[in-house]
Structures are given as structure tokens and as C-alpha cells.
Amino acid sequence: MKTLKVLLIEDDMIEVMKLNRVITSLNLSHKIIEANNGEEALKLLEKKDNLPDIILLDLNMPKINGIEFLSILKDDDTLKYIPTIILTTSNNERDLIECYKIGIAGYILKPLKYEDYVSKIEKLLSYWSINELKKI
Template identity: 80%
Template sequence: MKTLKILLIEDDMIEIMKFTRVISSLSLPHKIIEASNGEDALGLLEDKDNLPDIILLDLNMPKINGIEFLTILKNDKDLKYIPTIILTTSSNPRDLLACYEIGIAGYILKPLKYEEYASKIEKLLSYWSVNKFKDN
């Protein structure tokens, strides 16, 4: 299993703590880079020599929302290939469709129960750690 460099773009501290807790409780070796909004994330992504393996993106954020961030990301020749998975509470079919039209690798609804959330994150990360198309 490959160690992933994960960019987590999330403005809710509780969600960040929950995600970090899942990674630590599963003893996964992945490296998490946090950005609290799309603007900060774009700043981190300017370092082309240190790009993440995957991006986990919340849709409802201040400054640049998830769909705006995705649009910028997918229009950048260096960044458009980074698999981006939406991790959101939005079950709005329009959001889902818009994200897939822009080009995402997955759309996960945040379940309310911690156990369900942990299970979804574990499956997601195990998939991407064995199905990565490039070595770092």
C-alpha cells in the first residue's frame, strides 16, 4: 500500500478533526495537508514539486466554493490530473452533476454516524493507495 499525500480542503474544524481521527485510529501512514478554503489550497498547489496524490474537497466553503475551486483546478494543465474526491453534506443532484461534469474522481456524502464515516474514508483511501497511477 502506498502512502498518500492528501490535500484536505475543509473549513469546518470538527470535520478536520474527525478526518484526522479516522486516519490515526486506522493507523494509516498517509500525510495530510490541510487548507481551510479553496484560495489557501490554490496557494499550496503552486508548489508543483510537492503536489498531493489526491484532493478531498468540501463544497460549501468561504471565498471560493468547491465548484469554483474544481473549475480552476481542472483548467490548470499541471493540476487537472490530481484525483479530486468531493466530501460533502450536499445531496443536491445539481451539485453532484456539476462536479462530475467538471471532472471529479468521486462524490462522498458525509454520513452523520462516525462509524459510517470512518468506513467510507478507509475504503476511499485503500482504493487510492493501491490504484495510484504514478509513483512519487
């Protein structure tokens, strides 16, 4: 399995710590790059010299929300190829449809139980680490 460079866009520090704990506890070597909001993420991405393999995106964030961020990302000729997976607590049908319309690679609900969260993250990262990803 290849090591992924993952951009996590999440404003809740507990969620950031949780993902990092899962990576460590599963002995995975994926590199997590953190952005606290969409604005910060766009600043990281604009350099285009060290792009992530995948993006994990929370929908409910200050400044630029997840859907606005996605729209900006998909309008960029380079960034639009980065698989973006929504990782959220929102099971709002409208959000789900809107995200797929813009062009996401997946929509994952954060489970309440930690064990279920570990299982979902493990499967998610395992799946993307065997994919052929476009090198930009």
C-alpha cells in the first residue's frame, strides 16, 4: 500500500486529533496536512507544489463552508482532479446531492462510536491507497 498525502480540512480540533490518533493506532504512514477552514486550505493548495493525494473535507466550517470550498476547487484546472471525500456529521439530503453534483469522490458520515470511526477511516484510506491517482 502506498503512503497517501491527505489534506484534512476540519475546524474542530477534537476531530483533527481523532483522525491523527486513528492513523497512529493503525500504524499507517499516511501524512496528514491540516487546515482549519476552507480559506486556509486554499492558501495551501494555491502553491500547487506539494498537492495532496486526497482531501477529507468537513462541510460545516466558518469562513468558506465545505460546499463553497468544493465549488472553488472544482473550478481550478489542476485542483479539480484531487479526489475529495466529505467527512461530516451532516446527513442532510440536500448537502449530499449538492456535493455529488459538484463532483466529490465520496460522502462519509462520522459515526458516534469511536470503533466505527476507526473502521470507516481504515477502509477509506485503504481504498484510496490502492487507487491510481493522477499526479498533478
